[in-house]
Amino acid sequence: MASRTEAQRRADRIQAFRAELAESEKELGPLLAPEARARLEGHHDATLAALAGQWDIDRTAGEQQLSLGMRIASLVGAIALVAAVVTYFYRIWGVIPTAAQLAIVSTLPIAGVLLTEFASRRERTNYFATITALLAVAGFVLALEVIAWIYNLPPSPLAVVAWGAFTLALGLAYRFSLLTFAGTLVLAVGLVGTPLHLLGHDWSPDSGRIDLYLGMGALVIAAPALRQGRLDEGTAEMVRLAGLLLAAGAILFCAGNGGLSVLPMRPGVVEGVYDVAGFGLGALALWLGLRNRWRWSARAAGAFLVLFTYIKAFDWWWELLPNYVFFLVLGAIAIAALVVLRQLRRTAQGGAS
Amino acid sequence: MNRPARVAVAIAVITCGSAIAQGLWNQSGSDSTSVTLVLGREAKLVSGGTRNSATSVRLWLGPEGAISAPLTTRAWLDTLGFGPPGEVSTVRRAFAVLDAGTEANPGAEGLSVVEIGRDAGGLMERYPDRARYLIAPVRVRQWGRRGRPDSLGMVMLARDLLHVPSGLEVGGRVSVRTGRSGIPYVAAGR
Numbered sequence: 108m109a110s111r112t113e114a115q116r117r118a119d120r121i122q123a124f125r126a127e128l129a130e131s132e133k134e135l136g137p138l139l140a141p142e143a144r145a146r147l148e149g150h151h152d153a154t155l156a157a158l159a160g161q162w163d164i165d166r167t168a169g170e171q172q173l174s175l176g177m178r179i180a181s182l183v184g185a186i187a188l189v190a191a192v193v194t195y196f197y198r199i200w201g202v203i204p205t206a207a208q209l210a211i212v213s214t215l216p217i218a219g220v221l222l223t224e225f226a227s228r229r230e231r232t233n234y235f236a237t238i239t240a241l242l243a244v245a246g247f248v249l250a251l252e253v254i255a256w257i258y259n260l261p262p263s264p265l266a267v268v269a270w271g272a273f274t275l276a277l278g279l280a281y282r283f284s285l286l287t288f289a290g291t292l293v294l295a296v297g298l299v300g301t302p303l304h305l306l307g308h309d310w311s312p313d314s315g316r317i318d319l320y321l322g323m324g325a326l327v328i329a330a331p332a333l334r335q336g337r338l339d340e341g342t343a344e345m346v347r348l349a350g351l352l353l354a355a356g357a358i359l360f361c362a363g364n365g366g367l368s369v370l371p372m373r374p375g376v377v378e379g380v381y382d383v384a385g386f387g388l389g390a391l392a393l394w395l396g397l398r399n400r401w402r403w404s405a406r407a408a409g410a411f412l413v414l415f416t417y418i419k420a421f422d423w424w425w426e427l428l429p430n431y432v433f434f435l436v437l438g439a440i441a442i443a444a445l446v447v448l449r450q451l452r453r454t455a456q457g458g459a460s
Numbered sequence: 461m462n463r464p465a466r467v468a469v470a471i472a473v474i475t476c477g478s479a480i481a482q483g484l485w486n487q488s489g490s491d492s493t494s495v496t497l498v499l500g501r502e503a504k505l506v507s508g509g510t511r512n513s514a515t516s517v518r519l520w521l522g523p524e525g526a527i528s529a530p531l532t533t534r535a536w537l538d539t540l541g542f543g544p545p546g547e548v549s550t551v552r553r554a555f556a557v558l559d560a561g562t563e564a565n566p567g568a569e570g571l572s573v574v575e576i577g578r579d580a581g582g583l584m585e586r587y588p589d590r591a592r593y594l595i596a597p598v599r600v601r602q603w604g605r606r607g608r609p610d611s612l613g614m615v616m617l618a619r620d621l622l623h624v625p626s627g628l629e630v631g632g633r634v635s636v637r638t639g640r641s642g643i644p645y646v647a648a649g650r
Contacts, residue, residue, distance in 0.1 A: 194511065201513030205625050209480060216472040224461050243468075250476050256514075257625075258483025259643050261553075261597040261618035269475040273468050280464035307541070307578055309551030309599055 111282065112341040114162040121151050122166070163231040181234040182285075185241035192242065193249055205257060212250040219243020220277065227281055240277050240286060247273050264300030264310045271297050284345050291349035295323045317360045317367040321384075324354025328392075328404075344403045351392060351404060355411045358385045359418065385415045397451060409448070416440055486639035493590035494635040494647045495560045502560055502571050505630055506621060516621040517634050517646055519596070520570040521558070527620045529573045530611035531600060536576040537612055542602045551601045555580040555642045556615055557587045558594040573615050576600060580642025595642040622646050 132138055139147065158164050165171040192215075200208050222239040229235070251266045271294025278286030299319045300310030308316075327350030331343035338346070361368045362385050365377030372380070389412040396405025420440060424433055461469075497503040497517070506516045521529040531537070540552045555578070558571040571594065577583050580595050587593040597618035603611070624630055624646050635648040 197508065197512045197514070198510070199513060201508075201515060201626055203626060208626075213472075213476040213480070216476075217469055220461075220465055220469050220472070224465060247472055247475075250472070251479060254476060254479040254483065255619075256621075257623050258479075258486060259619055259622050259645055260479065260483060260486075261643070266475075266479075269471055273471045273475075276464045276468035276471060280462050280468060304553070307553050309553060311551070 111162040111164065113339070114158045115164045118155055118158050118164045118166060121155060125151070161231075177232070177234050178237075181237045182241075185238040188238060188242055189245040193245060196249065196253075200253070208253065208257065212246070212253045215246030216243050216250055216273065219246045223277065223281060233281060233283070236281055237283060240281060240283055243277060244270075244274050244286065264297045264304045267293060267297030268301060269297075271295070278345075279342065282339075282342065284341060287342055287345040288349050291327060291346050292352060295327050295349065295353055296320070299323045316369050317357050318369050319357075321354050321357035321361075324350045324352075324357060326350070327353060344401055347401060347404045348407055351407045351411070354388065355407075355415075358388065359415065362415075362419070363422070382419060385419070386412070389415060393451075413444060416444070482641070486641040486643045487637075487645055489640060491590045491638070494637040495591060495594050497560060497571075497634050497636055499630070499632055499634060503634060503636075505634075514626075515624040515630065517624055517630065517636070519558070519617055519620050519622065519636075519644075521573060521615065521617065528614045528616040529570075531573075531576075531602075531613040531615050532611050534612060536600070537602055539577055540600055542600075551599050553618070554578055554598055554600050555583055555595055556598040556617075557583050558596055559592065560594060561592045573598075576615065584638065584642070590638060593638075594636060594644050595638045596644050597642065 128138065155164075155166055159166060165174050196211070200211075203211075219239055219242045223236050223243055226236040226239050227233060248270055251269065254260070255262070255266070271290050271292070273290070274286050275290025275294055277283065278288075278290050299316075303310040303316065303319075328347050330350070331338050331346050334343075358381055362378055362381035365372070365374030365381070368374075368377045368381070370377050370380065389408055392408035393405060393412060395401070396408050417437065417440075420433075420437060424436060428436065497519075499505050499517075502520055504518045504520065506518050508514055518527070521527055540554050542550065542552065554576050556573050557575045557577075559574045560571055574593070575583065575587070576598065580597075583595050587595075599616045599618055600613060601616065602613040622636065622644060624634070628646065628648065630646075634646055636644050637647040638644055
């Protein structure tokens with residue numbers, strides 16, 4: 108198995124098979140010969156033990172609930188520890204010499220990575236490694252912020268590129284979905300800003316070049332295909348999700364305010380172009396997600412289409428229609444969306460069978 | 461440690477190292493002459509209180525002591541490559557020459573922007589009086605059609621807070637120097 112996700116899926120299939128076999132045998136009586144049953148159960152037990160030994164999977168529903176609780180606890184703990192480190196540093200840094208300030212902040216991210224490596228080797232669950240990895244990321248962000256502060260360096264997208272690359276590298280190193288997603292997103296934003304910055308333009312999102320984020324989003328979505336076979340499906344999904352978020356954000360902003368686009372057209376025309384692009388590209392992303400069984404991407408594309416439809420409905424009809432008709436139209440759109448999605452689901456089920 | 465983790469360490473080392481080198485290079489070898497700013501007139505002391513023990517100096521631009529100044533010269537906009545005003549304001553990075561010449565203009569409050577350009581070195585050559593002129597990175601925003609009729613846009617300091625190194629006492633005045641890269645820094649306090 109290439110990842111914990113795949114191992115968990117296999118374990119879930121075994122558990123589902125056992126539950127269904129037990130249920131069917133209640134209704135129909137024994138279905139397997141004792142020898143075959145013993146052989147199958149032995150094989151499943153050995154498979155589950157091997158998967159648990161390698162990936163620390165959850166073997167029962169109770170274990171799954173506990174795991175979820177532990178993941179939430181480690182995330183909350185990480186956020187609290189990050190807040191403690193950052194606020195403590197800000198409290199003391201005015202009274203320590205500049206060289207010591209630089210030494211402390213430069214060491215933090217490296218120490219965070221080393222601690223993550225240590226925690227990852229000590230326990231397979233990676234709950235503690237999650238905490239130390241988030242500490243490393245926060246330490247790196249703090250380091251560049253403090254160095255820029257000390258030397259009055261103006262904000263630069265190169266720092267954003269470095270934050271993204273660091274976070275993504277940690278996410279890939281220890282297979283942390285959240286860090287992979289966040290790192291990809293931040294890196295993509297920084298990569299859009301860098302050429303603009305080098306050409307003397309402002310790189311902040313309000314500088315009227317939002318379309319560039321749409322282009323970068325498309326590149327990010329395509330990136331896992333270029334690395335086919337070298338990224339596990341869970342990681343590839345997180346990368347695609349980051350690209351979808353970037354592209355969706357660009358479409359939403361440009362469809363709302365055409366002046367934010369680089370397209371050489373009147374803002375009203377640009378907004379119309381992005382209205383069409385929003386529905387077209389959203390539907391394309393949904394179709395690709397369903398066709399390729401990219402679960403998170405399909406969900407994100409579906410959520411975007413629903414959100415975009417409601418925003419556009421508000422833009423077009425809120426002032427034009429009486430309130431009760433407007434809400435009636437929204438209700439009708441929701442029912443229409445349900446019908447379409449149900450049809451898509453049936454198609455997908457047909458394809459699967 | 462696997463390869464991506466080693467890459468993460470390398471990114472941290474290279475990025476922190478290059479940021480520190482950039483800061484040190486800016487402060488090394490620059491003209492030792494500095495502009496003396498009067499606190500309350502061209503700058504303001506900012507303390508983070510108990511939550512942030514560092515001290516900073518906030519530079520003031522414009523007659524109202526605000527951190528941005530109105531942009532009134534079309535020539536500056538042309539220098540920075542702006543086209544005709546569009547529907548939405550556009551922004552460019554630049555450097556500004558800030559005049560702290562209170563002797564020439566004794567009643568004025570705040571630093572006044574006397575020129576804007578893309579090249580910090582060129583501006584330093586044109587305004588060599590390091591005891592009067594500061595160079596600082598700025599963002600220049602051109603007003604669109606919705607802009608105010610009395611100005612073409614505004615100039616904002618890219619970083620209006622200057623860090624006061626620990627151990628430096630700042631009283632009523634502060635000495636600020638322009639670095640080699642056109643980034644100002646606090647050199648001494650009084």
